[in-house]
Amino acid sequence: MNPAATAFTASPAASSDSAAPVTAFMRRFGLRLPVVQGPMAGGPTTPALVAAVSNAGGLGFLAGAALAPEKLASEVAAIRALTGKPFGANLFVLERAQPDDTTVRRALGAIDPLAARFDLAPGAPLASYAPDFRAQLDMLVELRLPVVSFTFGLLAKADVARLKAAGSYVIGTATHVAEGLAWRDAGADAIVAQGAEAGGHRGTFIGEVPQALIGTFALVPQLADATGLPVLAAGGVMDGRGMVAALALGAQGVQMGTAFLGCAESAIPADWKARLRASADTATAVTRAITGRHARGIRNALMTQLEAYEQAHAGSVAPYPVQNALTQPLRQRAARADDGDWLSLWSGQGAPLGRAREAGLGAAQVVEALEREWRAALAGLRG
Numbered sequence: 001m002n003p004a005a006t007a008f009t010a011s012p013a014a015s016s017d018s019a020a021p022v023t024a025f026m027r028r029f030g031l032r033l034p035v036v037q038g039p040m041a042g043g044p045t046t047p048a049l050v051a052a053v054s055n056a057g058g059l060g061f062l063a064g065a066a067l068a069p070e071k072l073a074s075e076v077a078a079i080r081a082l083t084g085k086p087f088g089a090n091l092f093v094l095e096r097a098q099p100d101d102t103t104v105r106r107a108l109g110a111i112d113p114l115a116a117r118f119d120l121a122p123g124a125p126l127a128s129y130a131p132d133f134r135a136q137l138d139m140l141v142e143l144r145l146p147v148v149s150f151t152f153g154l155l156a157k158a159d160v161a162r163l164k165a166a167g168s169y170v171i172g173t174a175t176h177v178a179e180g181l182a183w184r185d186a187g188a189d190a191i192v193a194q195g196a197e198a199g200g201h202r203g204t205f206i207g208e209v210p211q212a213l214i215g216t217f218a219l220v221p222q223l224a225d226a227t228g229l230p231v232l233a234a235g236g237v238m239d240g241r242g243m244v245a246a247l248a249l250g251a252q253g254v255q256m257g258t259a260f261l262g263c264a265e266s267a268i269p270a271d272w273k274a275r276l277r278a279s280a281d282t283a284t285a286v287t288r289a290i291t292g293r294h295a296r297g298i299r300n301a302l303m304t305q306l307e308a309y310e311q312a313h314a315g316s317v318a319p320y321p322v323q324n325a326l327t328q329p330l331r332q333r334a335a336r337a338d339d340g341d342w343l344s345l346w347s348g349q350g351a352p353l354g355r356a357r358e359a360g361l362g363a364a365q366v367v368e369a370l371e372r373e374w375r376a377a378l379a380g381l382r383g
Contacts, residue, residue: 020378025230025232026252026253031253032371033370034254037059038260039090040200041063045061046266049260049266050087051085052265056363056364059086060088061087061149062075063089064089064090068131068136086147088148092150093133099318106313107323109313115329126325137159148169150172152203153205154183171188171192173194173203175203178206190229191232192231193220194219198348216235217236221249224250225250230252235349241377243377261276262354265363266363269338269343285303290303296348297346302330302341303344
């Protein structure tokens with residue numbers, strides 16, 4: 001049997017309760033509910049978080065984009081030690097960055113004065129700005145995970161075929177229909193529909209980001225209809241009501257990141273968690289000033305001051321991953337100081353919907369709450 005065709009045994013609760021739908025995606029991975037924990041690079045996603053979600057009946061996902069291949073392998077090993085359930089890993093599709101010194105110096109003109117408040121030395125050009133993507137991809141093939149996903153770009157057909165031959169179900173990320181069709185033609189098994197509401201980096205790789213800020217519930221049915229592939233709704237889904245709505249629009253599951261940011265297993269600083277709980281519906285903005293790529297997060301001093309500098313000094317924001325690497329020492333020091341003013345507070349627009357249950361709750365408790373809400377919302381529709 002081809003390992004890529006492997007389906008996992010669904011839990012009794014998922015298969016025996018006729019009141020709750022079981023999508024093909026759920027059935028394939030044996031899920032109790034149609035929840036994929038969004039892979040969140042830069043600290044939130046720990047092995048404990050991934051394993052807890054999978055053990056509770058969702059599908060945990062490791063954020064591997066910032067990890068060297070050896071670290072990626074060790075994180076996967078740590079997760080495998082905590083769960084025998086399926087889980088996945090995500091990578092950013094990136095070319096090697098080779099910026100000129102002028103680009104770096106312009107960016108540091110904005111960053112260095114902010115870093116000085118933490119007594120950090122002035123920045124300088126780096127030998128490398130991100131892990132080597134090809135080496136990461138080779139490691140994913142070697143690790144033979146049940147499911148893998150990709151953001152920021154498009155894999156070649158040959159790379160998709162390699163992953164499938166290793167037994168992996170391949171998911172691409174799309175922010176509009178043309179990207180979904182590109183992933184379908186590359187051989188992807190499913191598509192994450194990243195709506196404008198989603199927290200963190202935008203996955204757009206065809207066209208410009210402002211034109212690709214399509215709402216989740218407008219995007220999901222269009223992608224499902226155009227591609228014919230299973231679609232996972234990402235962006236703004238925080239509770240059982242959103243899950244029911246997403247499935248009604250043609251999604252086979254939902255990918256939720258912000259809903260898990262405040263969990264006990266999430267490694268973000270306490271001040272970030274507190275700001276999530278206190279956030280309002282208008283708290284987030286999309287910016288490229290922090291990392292060089294458009295991303296949604298809670299507005300703070302770092303976002304505001306880097307944007308103001310860019311307005312006064314055109315060209316001061318280097319492209320991703322250069323800007324990301326140059327602001328990283330400042331953000332890491334702010335994390336150690338638990339100072340949310342100088343962090344990249346990535347968050348989706350739905351953050352206020354999660355405040356009641358996220359304060360100190362474990363990921364398993366969040367999954368359990370989502371399942372209760374999902375079933376209650378379904379029952380409510382039936383009257």
